[in-house]
Amino acid sequence: MDTTQGQQAGRTGPAPIRRLDQEVVNRIAAGEVIQRPSSALKELIENSLDAGAAAINVVIKDGGLKMIQITDNGHGIRPADLPILCERHTTSKLKEFEDLQSISTLGFRGEALASITFVAHLSVVTMTAGQTHGYKATYKDGVLEGEPKACAAVKGTQITVENLFYNVTARRKAFKNVGEEYSRILDVISRFAVHNEGVSFSCKKHGENRADIHTLAASSRSENIRSVYGSSVARELIPIETSDDDPARSRFKMGGCISSANYSAKKTIMVLFINNRLVDCSPLKKACEAVYAAILPKASKPFLYMSITLPPEDVDVNVHPTKREVSFLNQEALIEAIQKAVEQKLLESNTSRTYYTQSLLPGVAAPAPKSPAGADEGPSQAVAATQKAHPRNMVRTDVLQPVGQLDAYVTKRLASARESPDDLAAIRRTVRQRRNPAIASEASELTSIQELLEEVNAGVHQGLSEIVRSNTFVGMADDTFALLQHKTKLFLANTVKLSKELMYQQVLRRFGQFNCIRLTPPAPLDQLLLIALDEEEALGRWQPNDGPKEEIAKVLSQLLVLKAEMLREYFRIEIDASGALHTLPLVLDQYSPDLDRLPQFALRLGNDVEWDTEKECFQTLAAAIAEFYAIHPPLVPRPDPFRTKSAGKSERGAADSLESPPLAEPGTAGNPEEGPEALDEMSGHERHQHAAGPCHCGDEREESGGGEKRRGNGASSRQAAGNGGEGIPGEGTSGGGVESGPGRGGGDAASVSEKEPLEDGNERGGEAGLALDAGRNGSERNGTEMCRAETEGDDEAAAEAVWAARDWNVQHLMFPAMRLFLKPQKFMATDGTMVQIASLENLYKIFERC
Ligand SMILES: Nc1ncnc2c1ncn2[C@@H]1O[C@H](COP(=O)(O)OP(=O)(O)OP(=O)(O)O)[C@@H](O)[C@H]1O
Ligand SMILES: [Mg+2]
Known part of the structure; x- marks a missing residue:
């Protein structure tokens, strides 16, 4: 009762209580049971299931408002029951109220059909087993209209509901969007189809040939899910x-x-x-x-x-x-x-998650699509729309194709999924080590690895270690640089360089004990190499006189096949005799590298690894892996309407940002001279990477000089570092002032317990702590739908998702992992990896007073 009525009633006294007309009662009751087309359909489907149907076909006109027609092959309705079929409270399913306690049928009230007849026109064609013909009957307001008419039919029942809510104008008007009603109908059918194995369902719009949903009676539940909700869910x-x-x-x-x-x-x-x-x-x-x-x-x-x-x-x-x-x-x-x-x-x-990307390298047969045509529409479309592609997961087979247009999928399996005898050996080794951690693995006993690890330890920069361990991540300052706060100072940190060093050190620590990321189907190396060489050509770094690309690719892939045993044993890079790449090492738990960079990685493996001496070989291999696994800016440009200059490729983005570091304003830095200087030095380095050729990985060797092959910023930079390599650019002498305050970080590190880094990755307390979150690595979520999304012109959204995933990885994966595992090197203090840009000491004191 609204206020006006209430006030009126108050003035004139209570209104008399009247018995409602049965017609009004029925219509009100019907409105509760049949709230919209999809609820009418739900009732009809339940009746068909109760009748033991194995096939249920639905045809819809105007979102069900004009017509819902459902045909089943259930037991049908006895002709003698037709006169009372649509009367309220007539049912074949319930006798006593107590039966409700053990009711196994979906219907029991004898209300659904009656309700429909009060708000729509309903007709039934039905035939039971053993009859020679069927009957057709029509109903209005619960009552049979005329006599049932004999008609041709097959066993089962067809119910047609027309002009739903024809007599409830307000309700009918509420359904303006027939498309939405149709979606709701598809949603209901999808759910029944998934649950009812052994029953086939189909649904189509009236007048159309193709069904929007079609499942088969013989299909399994997961096939049904694939068919209705799409393969991205099913797999x-x-x-x-x-x-x-x-x-x-x-x-x-x-x-x-x-x-x-x-x-x-x-x-x-x-x-x-x-x-x-x-x-x-x-x-x-x-x-x-x-x-x-x-x-x-x-x-x-x-x-x-x-x-x-x-x-x-x-x-x-x-x-x-x-x-x-x-x-x-x-x-x-x-x-x-x-x-x-x-x-x-x-x-x-x-611990055994699977990552898929769509990939179809040339020459690799595509897995046959399993979902029926109908799966492209209806509910699966809704899923597709939400399952944005991460183009970085797509393996390009053609340099000219935009990132993420290809069909590829990558399976990542951890130790639990290892199958081969070699895996068994690896498992045994791990178990042995776990039982007696004092026994180092054969692999890590190799002196060259020990030496490399010692070099890392010897190169540690104490000041940077403190900053890395206890900083607060402020945000990304641009495509490459993160802004960090440590105590009262702000730093720009080059995320690519930091993550590269982190990965390098992880490779050394996990040497010989990697879990793996499995590529399914395996990627033929020669084709990866060809793609990389095409890229080189596009960048002007391959010239015809370097030799035919096909030839180079073949030779390099043969070389890698020769090295397969060592690559598999120590680095978990599995290459079969045909030159197909099966696995990649799991360097950081829950992180898989940007597979767009796989061709370049193959090229770097084939071209830049020093195979001759053990230590150099391991070092250059670790460096190649680190380069690949570093968290680079995605290859797709970051969508940004306000940006005048597109970031373009990663290195470009870095270079752009270096030319005008957004936060390195003169006067704000502790030492205004050093910050930008260090940045310029690095921008030169990054640009150099572009210029180097034919394979841009070669530049690092050049920069690092003879002894230090792995890092472009190696020996020379180290020597250049003042104070025995312990200076931090811009830090000056003001370090150590205020001990507490907003810059006090380390919270994340404290919450994640550190474990012996040489342990098996899955057992690592520290990384396990990160593991759950690592699912956010958006790169792992994709599928055929993604390619569809791409081709539908949703590039911008996809690119946004890729960038969001990258930023997420930096903040939630890389920085926490760095706090635990990175031993920052002296050269990082001088090569622009970490630059102090501001000291907030004075400002902080003001805040403190406040
Ligand atoms: N597709 C069908 N095949 C065979 N019998 C049917 C079919 N649809 C309805 N019936 C018969 O009509 C009766 C009335 O159906 P209705 O849906 O109105 O009631 P109910 O299913 O018994 O109970 P509820 O109102 O809870 O659904 C059913 O009890 C059933 O005997
Ligand atoms: Mg029913």
Whole structure:
């Protein structure tokens, strides 16, 4: 009652109570059961399932408002029942109220068809087994109109609902968007299709030949999921089941599948069936979302399919007119148990997660697409839209093709998924070491590796170590530089150089004990090399007189095949006799390198590694891997409408930013001279990388001079460093002033326990702590849909996602890992890797006073 009516009633006294017309009652009741086209369809599907149908076909006109037609091959309706078929409270499913306690059919009230007839025109064609013909009957307001007419039919039932809400103008007007109603219809059918293995479903718009959903009776559940929700969901599913049988706590069984940490969408899709009823349970959904929230990037959501079976006596199915809600005993305990199971599953899968990118290197057969045509539309489209491509995961097969246009997929498997006898040996070695950590692995016993590690230790810069260990990440200042605060000072940190050094040191520490990232299908080296050489040519770094590219590619790939045993044993780079690259080392847990850079990595392996002496070989290999795994700015330009100059390629972006360091304003730095100077020095270095050829990795050797091959900023820079290499540009003498304050970092490091870096990656406390978050490495989320998204002109959004993933990696993966594992080198203090740009000491004191 609104206020006016209330006031009126107050003035004139109570209005008389009248009995409503039955027609009004029925229409009100019908409005509760049939709220929109999709709820009418849900009722009709449930009837078909109750009738034992194995095929259910739906045709929709105008979002179901004009027509919903459902045809099934169930047991049909007896002709004698047709006169009362649509009367309210007529049902073949329930006799006594007590039956409700053990009801196994989806319907029980005898209300659905009746409700539909009060708000729409309904006709039925039906035939039972053994009849020679069927009958057609039409209904209005619950009543059969005329006599059922004999007609040709097949066993089963076809129900046609037309002009829904024709007599409820307000409701009809509320459905302006027929497209949205159709989506809701597809959503309902999708859910039933996933749950009901053994029943085929199809749905199409009236007048169209192609079905938007089509599943087969013989298909498995995961095939159904693939067919309706798309392969990006289906391939990331982990089976899950749990149960409880303690009457004091909860009694249930739950089976289903949930998406792994590799999958994320904008909206949670939760397909939930309780005792085969399609229901919603928001507390359960929220509980599951909470588990994923710790793993997935912000605002990314999972896919969940769960079928819960409860003792019928524990469930009340009759709590909502649409039957979309049920109440059950011990809901909290059940939700808690399921939440735990989800958590457990995700943690398990986190150590054996699979990363896919789409790839189709020339000559490699594409995996046959499994989803039917219909999968391109409807719900799978919704998934596609949320599953943005990360072009950096796409392996380019043609230098001219934009990043991310190709079909490729990469599988990352950890130690648990190792299969070959060599893997067994590796596992045995790891176990042996774990039992007796004092025994170093054969590989790390190699003196050359020890020497390289000692060099790293000897080269540590104490001042930088302190900064790296306890800084606060402020943000990215540009494509390459991060802004860090340490105590009262601000620093610009070159993320590429820092991450390169981090990876280099990690390679040395994990030497001979890598887990791996598996490429599926394997990438033929000669083709990777050709791509890299094409890139070189495009950059003017390959000239015809260097020799035919095909020839160079062949020779280099043959060379790598010859070195395959060593590469596999020590670096987990597996190359088969045909020259196909199978695996890459897992250098930092949960991080996979930018696969767009794979061709250049192959070229660097083939061209720049010094194979002759052991130490140089390991050093140059580690450097090549570090270069590849460093967190570079993505190759796609960062979309930025306000930017006048496109960042372009990574090195370019770095160079741009170096020409005008955004934060290095004269006068703000502790030593205004040194900051920009160091930056200029580095910009020269970066530009040099462009100029070097034919393979730009060669530049590092040049810069580092004879002895220091791995780092371009090696020996010469080290020697150049003042104070025995301990100076930090711009730091001056003001270090050590204020001990506490906003710059006091180290929180992350403290929260992640450090473990012996030589341990197996998966056991590493420190990195395991980072592992969950690492799922946010957006690069791992992609699929065919992504290519679709790309081709649909969504490049900008895709590029944004790639950049967001890169920035995320820098902040949440690289910096925390650096705090734990990086031993910053002296040369980094002078080559622009870390530059102090401001001392906030005075400013800080002002704040402190405030
Ligand atoms: N597709 C069908 N095939 C065979 N019988 C059907 C079909 N649809 C309806 N019926 C018969 O019509 C009856 C009435 O259906 P209706 O949906 O109105 O009620 P219900 O399914 O019994 O209960 P509820 O209102 O809870 O759905 C059913 O009990 C069933 O016997
Ligand atoms: Mg029913």
